Amino acid sequence: MKYMMLVCTDTQPDRNPDAAPDIEKWVAERDANGQRLTGSRFAPPSAATTVRVRDGELLLSDGPFAETKEVIVGFDLLECADLDEAIEVARAHPMAYAGRIELRPLVED
Amino acid sequence: MTDAARAVADAGAEAYPRIVAALIRVTGDWTLAEDCAQEALAAALERWPHQGVPDNPGGWLMTTARNRAVDVLRRATVERRKLRDLALLTDPAPARPEGDVVDDRLRLIFTCCHPALALEARVALTLRTVAGVPTADIARAFLVTESTMTRRLTRAKARIAAAGVPYRVPTGPALVERLPGVLGVLYLLFTRGYDADGEPAFAAEAIRLARLLHTLLPDQPEAAGLLALFLLHHSRRATRRDPSGDLLTLDQQDRTRWDRAAIAEGVALLDRAGDGPYALQARIAAAHATAPTAAETDWPAIARCYDALALVHPTPVVRLNRAVAHGYAYGPAAGLALLAEAREGGALDGYPPAMAAEAELTARRGDPVRAAALFRATADAVRSDPERRALLRRAAELSP
Numbered sequence: 001m002k003y004m005m006l007v008c009t010d011t012q013p014d015r016n017p018d019a020a021p022d023i024e025k026w027v028a029e030r031d032a033n034g035q036r037l038t039g040s041r042f043a044p045p046s047a048a049t050t051v052r053v054r055d056g057e058l059l060l061s062d063g064p065f066a067e068t069k070e071v072i073v074g075f076d077l078l079e080c081a082d083l084d085e086a087i088e089v090a091r092a093h094p095m096a097y098a099g100r101i102e103l104r105p106l107v108e109d
Numbered sequence: 110m111t112d113a114a115r116a117v118a119d120a121g122a123e124a125y126p127r128i129v130a131a132l133i134r135v136t137g138d139w140t141l142a143e144d145c146a147q148e149a150l151a152a153a154l155e156r157w158p159h160q161g162v163p164d165n166p167g168g169w170l171m172t173t174a175r176n177r178a179v180d181v182l183r184r185a186t187v188e189r190r191k192l193r194d195l196a197l198l199t200d201p202a203p204a205r206p207e208g209d210v211v212d213d214r215l216r217l218i219f220t221c222c223h224p225a226l227a228l229e230a231r232v233a234l235t236l237r238t239v240a241g242v243p244t245a246d247i248a249r250a251f252l253v254t255e256s257t258m259t260r261r262l263t264r265a266k267a268r269i270a271a272a273g274v275p276y277r278v279p280t281g282p283a284l285v286e287r288l289p290g291v292l293g294v295l296y297l298l299f300t301r302g303y304d305a306d307g308e309p310a311f312a313a314e315a316i317r318l319a320r321l322l323h324t325l326l327p328d329q330p331e332a333a334g335l336l337a338l339f340l341l342h343h344s345r346r347a348t349r350r351d352p353s354g355d356l357l358t359l360d361q362q363d364r365t366r367w368d369r370a371a372i373a374e375g376v377a378l379l380d381r382a383g384d385g386p387y388a389l390q391a392r393i394a395a396a397h398a399t400a401p402t403a404a405e406t407d408w409p410a411i412a413r414c415y416d417a418l419a420l421v422h423p424t425p426v427v428r429l430n431r432a433v434a435h436g437y438a439y440g441p442a443a444g445l446a447l448l449a450e451a452r453e454g455g456a457l458d459g460y461p462p463a464m465a466a467e468a469e470l471t472a473r474r475g476d477p478v479r480a481a482a483l484f485r486a487t488a489d490a491v492r493s494d495p496e497r498r499a500l501l502r503r504a505a506e507l508s509p
Contacts (some may be wrong), residue, residue, distance in 0.1 A: 003273075063465070082273045082274070082275035082277075082281070083223075083225060083273040083274050083275060083341075084274075084277075084279065086273070087225075105271060
């Protein structure tokens with residue numbers, strides 16, 4: 001199954017973030033074993049552009065679709081056998097300690 | 110009920126969860142598995158009265174359900190995954206040893222109890238899919254309508270498929286991590302059956318599942334501890350109420366009617382149960398269950414268990430019970446001192462069992478006037494009439 005791993009910040013990170021693993025190591029290992037297909041960090045929400053079409057008219061606004069304290073700072077596209085494998089990949093990511101991670105399966109037909 | 114109908118009911122109760130578990134393993138399709146198991150039961154109700162009950166009713170049901178699943182898959186649109194399932198189902202020699210069949214149910218338990226599901230969904234799904242409890246009964250226990258419960262179960266099953274919850278017993282450290290969640294679900298199930306207004310069948314079901322879990326994971330001490338705890342509590346089920354239905358305390362129960370076989374089994378399990386929270390609760394229950402009379406209860410042993418339990422689980426209720434145990438073991442002053450400690454922070458404020466404990470300890474310390482006032486205050490705080498009457502009676506005894 002493919003999982004979109006949304007890497008998010010959190011206003012209440014782990015009290016001991018030093019225990020978090022190294023991000024370079026995480027990427028290198030997941031790339032090597034085929035669990036990570038691709039991924040990237042995002043520019044900050046201030047760089048976001050929101051696109052809507054209403055009544056045929058293009059509406060653009062600067063910033064993310066919602067103003068929140070927690071934001072998505074990056075993503076990784078995973079290929080895992082099941083949710084448990086994806087959870088193991090996510091728990092090894094440093095942002096599981098400093099923020100939070102959402103695992104969203106891709107609908108594959 | 111006719112003999113054939115009874116045979117269907119008996120075989121169904123035993124075979125239904127096994128059939129569902131086996132078909133889920135092969136097809137990964139929960140609804141298909143349940144539908145086919147139901148249809149096999151319906152077919153048995155129709156045919157057994159005429160054709161007689163087969164020699165192996167469970168095997169007949171399994172074969173019928175499997176054939177039904179093959180039919181459904183064959184008629185379904187032909188896609189690769191379905192074809193693979195079909196090949197598995199129609200394998201002419203599915204030589205699966207009995208151990209594998211049991212393993213199917215353990216897999217199902219771990220899937221239903223996956224932490225990615227909400228706790229209530231875990232309990233409901235375990236009841237429905239692992240234990241085969243009808244949706245209507247589960248709905249009653251959760252105080253919702255049957256259609257609401259049907260929707261919740263459907264949502265939970267859809268979530269398992271969509272989120273990719275695996276159908277597997279975890280191994281290694283993951284098993285140790287997940288087991289407490291599974292044990293927690295069984296504990297909740299047992300409590301639903303053991304509470305004053307619970308469904309008694311759920312307690313028996315929880316025992317059956319805990320026994321299965323312990324058989325399959327004999328080296329997990331807390332699985333043994335939980336089964337011991339259930340058996341020791343359940344041994345008293347026949348004596349917990351008086352003829353009018355009011356709950357009786359331990360010292361009021363007829364100990365000759367406690368289930369000796371269950372107590373012996375529970376006590377024997379303690380050898381393998383370790384010192385986890387369930388094992389400690391089981392040891393406390395065992396001390397009560399093996400005391401010849403209430404007066405001969407080994408309170409120092411119970412107090413030691415509560416000391417250990419309070420270290421790992423310092424909940425207000427555990428600390429309250431610890432104070433009561435110390436009160437019996439080492440005198441009312443010791444109990445009152447620990448009760449005062451447990452009350453710090455205010456979590457027990459207005460909690461009737463804490464108020465009653467203080468009243469009882471105060472009476473035993475030799476202050477009947479204050480104790481009577483405390484009993485009356487407790488009576489004002491409880492909701493059930495029988496409890497209120499008992500507390501007021503106690504207050505009247507103390508203030509002549």
